[in-house]
Every structure is written in structure tokens, then in C-alpha cells.
Amino acid sequence: MRLAPQPSAQPLRLVVVLLLTTAAGASPMLTPGCPDKCVCDEQLVVQCAGQQLSTFPSNVPLATRQLIISNNRIGELPALWLNYLSDLVYLDCSNNSLTEISESTFGNLRKLAYLDLSFNTLTRIADRTFGPLATLVMLRMTDNPGLSEVHPEAFMENAALQVLDMSRNNLTVLNITTLIALPVLRSLGLSGNPWTCEFYIYIYIYKHIQYEKYIYSHLHTYCIYVYEGQRLGELGMELRTLCHQTLDSLDYLFFVLIGFVIFAAGTVSAWVMGTVMVFYERYIKKKSQQPDTDEEDETSDQNNTSRAQSDLGLIPRGTAYFVPPGGSIL
Numbered sequence: 356m357r358l359a360p361q362p363s364a365q366p367l368r369l370v371v372v373l374l375l376t377t378a379a380g381a382s383p384m385l386t387p388g389c390p391d392k393c394v395c396d397e398q399l400v401v402q403c404a405g406q407q408l409s410t411f412p413s414n415v416p417l418a419t420r421q422l423i424i425s426n427n428r429i430g431e432l433p434a435l436w437l438n439y440l441s442d443l444v445y446l447d448c449s450n451n452s453l454t455e456i457s458e459s460t461f462g463n464l465r466k467l468a469y470l471d472l473s474f475n476t477l478t479r480i481a482d483r484t485f486g487p488l489a490t491l492v493m494l495r496m497t498d499n500p501g502l503s504e505v506h507p508e509a510f511m512e513n514a515a516l517q518v519l520d521m522s523r524n525n526l527t528v529l530n531i532t533t534l535i536a537l538p539v540l541r542s543l544g545l546s547g548n549p550w551t552c553e554f555y556i557y558i559y560i561y562k563h564i565q566y567e568k569y570i571y572s573h574l575h576t577y578c579i580y581v582y583e584g585q586r587l588g589e590l591g592m593e594l595r596t597l598c599h600q601t602l603d604s605l606d607y608l609f610f611v612l613i614g615f616v617i618f619a620a621g622t623v624s625a626w627v628m629g630t631v632m633v634f635y636e637r638y639i640k641k642k643s644q645q646p647d648t649d650e651e652d653e654t655s656d657q658n659n660t661s662r663a664q665s666d667l668g669l670i671p672r673g674t675a676y677f678v679p680p681g682g683s684i685l
């Protein structure tokens with residue numbers, strides 16, 4: 356009968372492995388095993404994507420810098436295990452079944468720069484959740500269909516945050532007071548949320564002072580309105596006018612350009628028409644000066660004359676007459 360490894364046997368095993376690997380001349384932190392169903396490489400990357408894991412992989416090497424556990428069914432990030440991985444820089448937990456993240460989950464991940472929590476079932480983000488992640492640069496938290504509450508101070512301490520994507524969640528309101536204050540935030544994705552009013556919040560904010568002020572101030576206004584508990588029916592028109600008033604300089608440039616294009620098109624077509632007319636007139640004149648045309652004209656004149664005369668009963672119909680050039684029928 357084989358004995359399953361006991362939890363208490365773990366440290367001993369680790370020591371043995373360490374001794375063995377040190378003897379073999381390899382880096383001791385690299386090789387204390389690799390979790391089941393995962394692939395570990397020498398760049399300290401542990402790849403466990405799409406393995407139908409329902410729990411966080413155990414025995415992740417302590418020196419791991421990149422951990423990818425996306426496309427599984429993991430329901431919980433155990434704070435205790437995760438916080439051993441204090442060298443973690445990159446953590447991809449997208450497409451799992453995470454419903455909650457406790458305040459201690461990321462407590463020790465002080466080097467984490469990239470965190471992906473997209474495609475989970477999170478419902479709320481508390482204020483301290485991301486607090487310890489002082490070096491976090493990019494946070495993706497999209498496509499959590501039940502995520503309707505993000506604490507106003509959730510990102511207050513993420514001073515390195517540059518990209519925050521919260522698209523396609525269930526957010527109806529968002530207090531962005533602390534987001535505005537983030538020093539290097541340059542992109543904020545908020546599209547595809549059921550915002551409580553018709554204000555079209557599709558925003559990628561770039562650190563472009565004018566633009567930023569304009570977007571922020573209106574987002575802010577909007578949030579405050581909603582927070583103050585006003586009913587949407589009362590707000591609808593007001594916000595709509597607000598939206599329509601707020602054209603930025605690019606919009607104006609666009610209108611000016613369109614105006615110019617229409618003006619130019621009008622001028623050009625008028626010029627073309629004029630030219631065509633002039634040429635047409637010249638052509639007609641030229642044509643009327645040619646002898647052929649003269650004869651034709653005369654013949655038709657003569658026809659007219661003869662018709663007129665036959666109408667008067669002077670000349671029997673159907674009779675041909677020879678008319679000498681310059682002559683006339685008497």
C-alpha cells in the first residue's frame with residue numbers, strides 16, 4: 356500500500372528536493388516540482404490554462420513570476436497559498452468561477468504588475484481588495500456579468516495603475532473620485548455596462564489634459580446626480596442636453612471640415628457646370644457658322660415656308676419644288 360503524502364511530510368519533501376537539486380547544480384527555487392496538469396519552465400512561468408481545474412493548483416513553485424490559471428473552473432483564490440508567491444509579477448485568472456476576492460487575497464503580492472480577473476462571476480469589489488498592489492500597472496476586470504459594485508476607494512492605493520478595464524460588467528454607477536486622482540492612469544475602459552442613464556459612457560481616457568477634464572467632469576457630474584438618488588426620468592433630458600453640448604475640439608474640427616468639403620464641392624460643381632455651359636455655347640455657335648448647317652437650316656426654313664404656304668392652300672400638298680439657292684417661291 357502506498358502512502359499518500361501527508362501535509363506534515365511537505366517540508367521534509369521540500370528539503371529533500373532542495374538538497375537533490377542543489378547537488379545537481381540547478382537553481383534551488385526552480386524545481387520543487389510543478390503542479391499537476393501545469394507546465395513550468397525555466398523562466399519561472401507556470402502555465403495551467405484550460406486544464407479544467409476546480410481548485411487553485413497546489414505546489415506552485417515559490418519563485419514563480421508568471422502564473423496562468425485562465426480557462427478553468429477555479430472558484431476561489433486561497434489567500435494563504437497565493438501569498439507565498441511573493442515574486443509574482445503576472446497573474447492571469449481570467450475565465451474562471453471566482454465569485455469573491457477577499458481583502459487578504461493579494462496581501463503579499465507586492466511585485467504584481469499584471470492582473471486579469473476577466474470572465475469570472477465577481478459581484479463586488481471591496482475597498483481594500485487591491486490595496487497592497489502598489490506596483491500594479493494593468494488590471495483587467497471585464498465580462499463579470501454580475502459585478503455591480505466597485506467601492507469608490509478600491510483603486511486608491513494603486514498608484515502605478517496605467518490601464519484599468521472594467522468593460523462589460525453590471526455597473527450602473529461608479530464614483531470615479533479616486534480614479535481621477537491616480538497619477539498615471541491613462542486608459543479606463545467602461546463600455547458595455549448598464550449605466551443608469553443614457554449618457555453614453557464609452558471612454559478610453561487618455562492623459563490629455565483638455566480631453567481628460569472634459570470627460571471626467573461630466574462623468575463626475577453624472578455619478579453625483581445618480582448617487583443623490585434623483586430619478587432617471589427627471590434626469591434624462593438634462594443629461595441628454597449635457598451630452599449634446601459637449602463637443603470637443605475634434606468634433607468642431609470635423610464640422611468645420613465637413614462644412615469646407617460641402618462648400619468646396621459646391622464651388623467645384625458650379626465651376627464645372629459653368630465651363631460646360633460656356634463650351635456648349637461655343638460649340639453651338641461654331642456649329643451654326645458651318646455651311647452644312649446653313650443649308651440644313653435653310654431647308655428647314657423652306658420646309659416651314661412651304662408648309663405654311665400649303666396650309667394657306669397655295670401649293671398642293673405632296674408637291675416637290677426646286678428652290679434655287681437664295682431664291683424663293685413666288
Ligand SMILES: *[C@@H]1O[C@H](CO)[C@@H](O)[C@H](O)[C@H]1NC(C)=O
Binds near residue numbers: 426474
Ligand atoms: C473559457 O474556458 C472554457 C474552457 O476552457 C472555454 O471553452 C471557453 O472558450 C473560455 N471562454 C473564453 C471567453 O475564453
Ligand SMILES: *[C@@H]1O[C@H](CO)[C@@H](O)[C@H](O)[C@H]1NC(C)=O
Binds near residue numbers: 500525527
Ligand atoms: C445586474 O444588476 C441588476 C441590479 O442592478 C440585477 O437586477 C441583475 O440581476 C444583475 N445582472 C446579473 C447578470 O447579475
Ligand SMILES: *[C@@H]1O[C@H](CO)[C@@H](O)[C@H](O)[C@H]1NC(C)=O
Binds near residue numbers: 508532582
Ligand atoms: C466618491 O468617493 C469619494 C472618496 O471615497 C467620496 O469622498 C465622495 O463622497 C464620493 N462621492 C459620492 C457622490 O458618493
